[in-house]
Amino acid sequence: MPLNRVQLEQQNRSVSPGTRYLTDVAPLDQLNAISASQGLVLITSNKFDSVTSVSINNCFTTTYQNYRVLLTLTNVNSDSDFTLRLRSGGQDNPSNFYDNSFVGIDTANAASNATGTSTAFLVGESDNGITASSGAKSIRYRLLLDFFSPAELENTVIIGQYAFVNKAATLSIARNGAGQFQYITSFDGFSFISSVANSISGIVRVYGYKI
Numbered sequence: 001m002p003l004n005r006v007q008l009e010q011q012n013r014s015v016s017p018g019t020r021y022l023t024d025v026a027p028l029d030q031l032n033a034i035s036a037s038q039g040l041v042l043i044t045s046n047k048f049d050s051v052t053s054v055s056i057n058n059c060f061t062t063t064y065q066n067y068r069v070l071l072t073l074t075n076v077n078s079d080s081d082f083t084l085r086l087r088s089g090g091q092d093n094p095s096n097f098y099d100n101s102f103v104g105i106d107t108a109n110a111a112s113n114a115t116g117t118s119t120a121f122l123v124g125e126s127d128n129g130i131t132a133s134s135g136a137k138s139i140r141y142r143l144l145l146d147f148f149s150p151a152e153l154e155n156t157v158i159i160g161q162y163a164f165v166n167k168a169a170t171l172s173i174a175r176n177g178a179g180q181f182q183y184i185t186s187f188d189g190f191s192f193i194s195s196v197a198n199s200i201s202g203i204v205r206v207y208g209y210k211i
Helices: 005-014 028-033
Strands: 039-051 053-056 066-076 080-088 098-106 114-118 121-126 141-148 157-165 172-181 189-194 200-210
Touching: 039 053, 039 066, 053 200, 066 189, 098 121, 114 121, 121 141, 121 157, 121 172, 189 200
Parallel strands: none
Antiparallel strands: 039 200, 053 189, 066 141, 066 200, 080 121, 080 189, 098 114, 098 172, 141 157, 157 172
16 A cells, blocks of 8 residues: 555654665655556457457557557467557558567577567567367467557557467467657557468457556
8 A cells, every 4th residue: 555645754754864765755646646446457358350460449548558468369370470560540650660679588498589670569470370289279379568658648668578389380489578669659559460361360458557
């Protein structure tokens, strides 16, 4: 529970100089703005089937400052690479302003990084399905990203991880890291895009961070 200003002042007086550790040093107006109920609020949940890309519009607003996106692929009918673009007014932003800094490792203990500046965030790949022990095809792609200040006139930053099986179906790979859109721009949505037409099915959920 955040401390109010009186509690903070009492705590300041109770510790000696040089050993001052505060549990909360937020201004009083920020403390007062914290809701009695905090957590993730589901904004939208969208299933998609045999599409080239899935676009989520109007999910980023001034209601929340930060957001979490969870995406699971349930089917990939062709070996594909994946990217993610920010979106506003129903249009993707294809500018060459996406900085990628994702560090990864595969099950052969080799590096598998996605770095550099591109026209989108680089978010891995997938084989069209590996054979599980039951004999059925299995897709192993999961993505979790936090979006910081996408609807504000700020640099949008994403931080998170994604896990997948490579297109050769020989290695499991995990990447963690961040991406930044270089310029101050306001966005209201995003697109998850496959390199192959009509190739992906799954579900995407968007949550707002309520504070």
